Amino acid sequence: MKLTRPRLGRVVIAAAACAALLAGCADAGAGDDVGTASSSEVSQTRGFLGEQGEPGEPVQGGTVTFASYAPVATLDPALTPPTGPTGGTEMAAVYDVLVQYDDESESFVPRLAESLEESDDHMTWTLTLRDGVTFSDGTPLNADAVVSSIKRFNDGAGLYSELYLEMVESTTAKDPSTVVFTLTRPWRDFPAILAYGHGMIVAPSSDKGGKFTPIGAGPFTVARLQPQQTLELTARPDYWGGKPNLDGLKFVAISGDQAKIDSLKTGGVDMIYLRGADTVNAAKAQFPGFIETASMSLVGLINVREGRPGADPRVRQAMAYAIDPEVINQRGYDGQNMAGTDMFEPWSKWHGDASGIEPDPAKAKELLDQAKADGYDGRLTYVGINSPERTKVALAIQAQLNAVGFDVTLDYASSVTDMVMRVNVDRDFDLALGAYEVTDVAPEIRLFNSLAGKSDPITGANDPEMNQLISDMLSAPDEAAKQAAIDGIQKAVNEQQPFMTWSAGQTYIAWADDVFGVDPSVDQIMLLDKAFIGK
Template sequence: MKRLLFGVAAAALLAGAAQAAKTDLTLGVALEPPNLDPTAGAAAAIDEVVYANVFEGLTRIDETGAAQPALARSWEISEDGLTYIFHLVEGATFHDGAAFDASDVKFSFDRAMAEDSQNAQKVLFEPIETIEVVDPATVKITLKRPTGAFLFNMGWGDAVIVDPASAATNATDPVGTGPFVFGDWAKGASITLEKNPDYWGEPAQLDRATFKFISDPTAALAALMAGDVDGFPGWPSPETVPQIEADPRFDVVMGSTEGETILGTNTAKAPFDQLKVRQAIAHALDRQAIVDGAMFGIGTPIHTHYPPHGPAFEDLSGLYPHDLDKARALLAEAGFPDGFDATLKLPPPAYARRGGEVVAAQLREIGIRLEIIPVEWAQWLEQVFKGKDFDLTIVSHTEPRDINIYARPDYYFGYGKPEFQALMEELNAATDAEAQNAILRKAGTMIAEDAVNGYLFQLGKIGVWRTKLKGMWANQPTQAIDLTAVRWVD
């Protein structure tokens, strides 16, 4: 009997140890990235997997949205705001064994600024005048003008530091300096990262992390309940939240994102080049109904391209209130008393597909008849984002502090108003927080008045994961699923 009891106790201890030793993680994500190089692609799904995990920049954006030291352990800024001296970490290596030093910073930024650069956020580097390698551990960057957001901008995924020897192949075989190394990409199924045993900083507490691509909400619920995944940083099925909340195996964490979800409008194409047509659309949109219908009430209606939780937020809900009679009158004034036909191209995320159905129904009430065209993510990037071959679309812009995209005349919705560009120049030069916020409010009001896009809602973040999983971010201030502090607990 004693031997039996001892055996049972030993088995229990071993089981407990095995459970405590869990160091692998499987997360569900809605979208498969088109490639794995954050310096050569606009898709948020790229940064979700590799930002902070595989690749690092001079700075990194933390859970609060603040810029923190990363490969630059510290820095000094001149009084005129033009010179930044970055002191780099020493002893860091790339995953291919190459030593990291100041020459890699210069290479990465020169590459991003080059005429043939494929960097989707090349504008981040435009303020840079010169980059000087002072010594292997020191970089001096001189700007053309003071740029208050420079440290924050260097924390974007587009500004990560890459190894010259592997830069050309990062799209399929990413090599960074981060706490995880690229393991495997099973196309159409999953991406696996492995712990970097030679990481220069605080080591990861996970040995392996797998991102499984599950775009269908029904399949997501089945995978979660069956234990095929440990959680979803962005739960795609808000209607099932009550069911998951009632299950003691899981935590449901509500947070916010930087995702302004918009009815993207091709303002360079008739009839959307007419302000009155865009104003009519703005009056026709019942934003709360869109949130309720597409997101089951999870999300915040917006009226410009700026998050409601931001310090420069201004309530512009009175600018174009829901008013169908006003919308019809504006359409008639624009020469469309009977409305018109147009297309609505929708990428795969549920917010777009579900939201598109609601938006189409609302615009139909004022005579705008939309043909809904579902497209895959790669098609959206090629046709809409790059080719500008669209009338309307729905997409969530998840980049932080991204109102500056409206200053780019070649951006997919084609705005680039000179007065707005001037505001962005003022914003770049401002270093005082209050001055920046005042400019941001002016910018937000200008694009709202011009109804550049149909502003729908701020994408909410629903995190669902096992109760014993800790370190996951509640909010999403940047396009990342940062696993650097994620761990399992007893």
């Protein structure tokens, strides 16, 4: 397999953890409102929406201001999760990416790379870099820089580094322009991981002096960063793809989706990132933009560690059968979410023959009674955030569990940071609201991060059958085999209930009518080197 690039011009660590938790990128979401309507009403799962006039010739100059989802605390890709909602767009602007997702071909194509070729035995990928690409400090982006940046990312436990180390045996600079990736087993979608943090190449000089400096080969350089508030970037005249149309980019913090919509209406910002069910729906009717639908945007995280109620599979199954996602949807989200127990709902490319369980309170009570007969007292602690929306969700969950015989205590964290400590760090919970946010593009990356490995860092789950199914999905020779593995994962989840699926959701990146040239990649990472403000 060979990837070729289409024509150019187509249309602090705790802070990072908090952002990842909210967006679901690190598998412990706080369960944000997720849009939009029911699964049966989804007409477009990914792509551009809205009417805009003809863009005309690109206009030079100006600054696009983007109210992002989670303003960055640092531009170190090993510390800030490199996904769309948590800094991926910002970091791609500074570092660029080796590979990007291309919607027209529905495949991953080279960007900083000139080509990426797979060997006949499917065990080796050879990446050839573009000639003449330099970092913003003037040093060349060569194979040694790629290898050292990837090693730095893995050593820093960057997002998806566990998957990379599982699947890639070695990363070698064959010559100044060639990097060879030798795999441990075939992975036909290997290029996908190079569209995330592994493909955001940090210059060797970034770590000099013991203080990280964001130096990359991207179209913009950093002018000013106020952590979690404002990031200002300036266009590079010597960018390999040609000087960007814009003079600069500005990323700002605006709290709340409605406030973002109001600011876009009045011209205070030019682009906004939305996740709220009601505001996604409202914005789609008002502004052009880019929509993406994700599976498992709302899940119930179960602590399965020894000594916790969830260590007993009967207790996990009882919870799953007791909770009807539509009740959560109606009571917590006014019926606007895409409720369902399928990991991949009917709108998804990966919806197969296996479906999620059907809520069954009688069966839940039977399973719970069995566990109680062996000494379980029925008590559970649910951890959530103390906000009006999350309280409604918590009460809906508590009522359904108590109705079958559980005794649920609601324990509210005062902030997202406190929630991160309770769930991600201390693991002091029995049940918590979360998000996995698995998109149809390369779903194996998120699924591995959520379900595989030696032990899930949040829930403690570690099942050999699940690990094998994840491995089968990664090494599937074709889409039919990949679908069969995903169906197997759904069946295993039904039996084991390491988590509970409650809803899918949509995100919407909206922009003003005069903004053109936004180029979406994977996971809502927006590439903005060709963006411009029209006349």
